[in-house]
Amino acid sequence: MPGNIETSVLIIGGGPCGLLTALLLARAGVPCVICEQHAGISTHPKAMGITRRTAEIFRQCGLLNEMKALEFATPETQLIIWGGTLCGEEYGRAALPDPNTRLSPCRPFHSPQPHTEQVLLNALMAEPLASVLFEHRVRHLRTLPQGVELELETPGGPVMARAEWAVAADGAGSHTRKSLGVEADGPGDLGHFLNVFFHADFGAGLAGKSALLYNILREDLVEFFVSVNGRDLWLMHHFLQSDNEVPKEDDLVGIIRSAAGIPDQRVKVLSVVPWVMSPKVAARFRSDRIFFTGDAAARLSPAGGMGMNTGLQSAHNLAWKLAAVIQGRAQESLLDSYEKERRGLSVAVMRHTNDNSGEVFQQVNCALSGDISGLKSLLQRSHRREEDLRFDIGAFYGDHVRFPHAATNGNGSSTLDWFGNGFVVVAGPQAAVGAPDLPRVEVLAEFSPELGCGPDGAVLVRPDGFIAWKKVSGATDEDIRTALDAALR
Ligand SMILES: Cc1cc2nc3c(=O)[nH]c(=O)nc-3n(C[C@H](O)[C@H](O)[C@H](O)COP(=O)(O)OP(=O)(O)OC[C@H]3O[C@@H](n4cnc5c(N)ncnc54)[C@H](O)[C@@H]3O)c2cc1C
Known part of the structure; x- marks a missing residue:
């Protein structure tokens, strides 16, 4: 068999989560190979919203500016609007989570998924x-005593690939996870949709109504619109209300015109992807030498825009641990913490986004029964936004907390910029720490009150920016040595 592949980590799937996993591993010094069945990255904009925590990860990777290249929203357009038509009757509007929170140096922003993937791919190519x-395409996977073996289908014929570890980032239908007998659990199918990417310039029809999301709800029509570029590129989530409904391109154009309230609107459908809202979290995030990440570990309702974000954050949690184990700096038991830290959080995010969907379905039911005043009063009672903000930060779950952001000078630098490359000790000015064989020390004049550390306290921070250990006063090098040892097992 020609072209056999040997590497440290094989990554199954070149979506956003596979690409980020590979980038972080390679930058940590670990050879890795992504096996992707398609001829390139995705071209259909699926996930659009980047949360603050994901933006922090991109900042840590030095990719934030490129990622934001297509950002178009302003604080005034960070809105969701409900209405009977896109360009006509409005039922209500709500601001998306306040982008100016003091908790992060980053703001949430919009980036069509092909752009997000392209920026990651460009960085990876370097x-x-x-x-x-x-x-x-991975056809078959076998676990070996000290590794994994994949059988790949390629245009040139079958190829075998071997590695010490594998990461399955093969998406919501994860064949890898299923083939390993790992179940995923959730509330079942909540709805079937078509995701329609189209071009239309609604021009003056949207004057005074610039927003990111529009929910168009009527007795005869339920459509969810996402602005892709703030001008003329759009996604429409078309809710298939019966199994028999198979709209053709002309039908979709008619639906878009009706939802816009402009019967002769010029519309060009660019691509259509069917999808099922079926939130599920895997029972395990690891099977022997194979880890699940991204949608393969947790597929979430898009209500709240957490799906890809949660996956990217899981990849970020996993990569440094895998690198530390492969390079002999940590014990294999460290890898168990991936599931401990990410599965519970993924279930919490799934519940939250299911609640979001529940609210949307209540609104949909009101609209379908013609009760528009009931729908308008539901909009007044929405609970979504505060909770969305909590998960938008995505870094405060249980006792698993990332080091708090604080400005380190007046130029936009943050304490978060200290992390990403190895462990770091953040110490008060009087702490007796700094042995050369221990992690780099950053001195913080004053800790944020939630940490409770005094001037001789110290915090050990992991490469992913999360707190491994802290001592509020009297921190010594010996403490750091013990804490580092514990953090690597
Ligand atoms: C139509 C649609 C609309 C969506 N809208 C939103 C949204 O509005 N907001 C949101 O947050 N999320 C949305 N999502 C979800 C979001 O796109 C995913 O959360 C995100 O893509 C997950 O990234 P991933 O890398 O885990 O998986 P994916 O992006 O699914 O990538 C998996 C990759 O694995 C590859 N692969 C699969 N099997 C194999 C194999 N055997 N061998 C080799 N390669 C393989 C696939 O080709 C694919 O490239 C949407 C998804 C869909 C399908």
């Missing part, structure tokens, strides 16, 4: 330790 093999 990494000598990583490669992406398009048109390499």
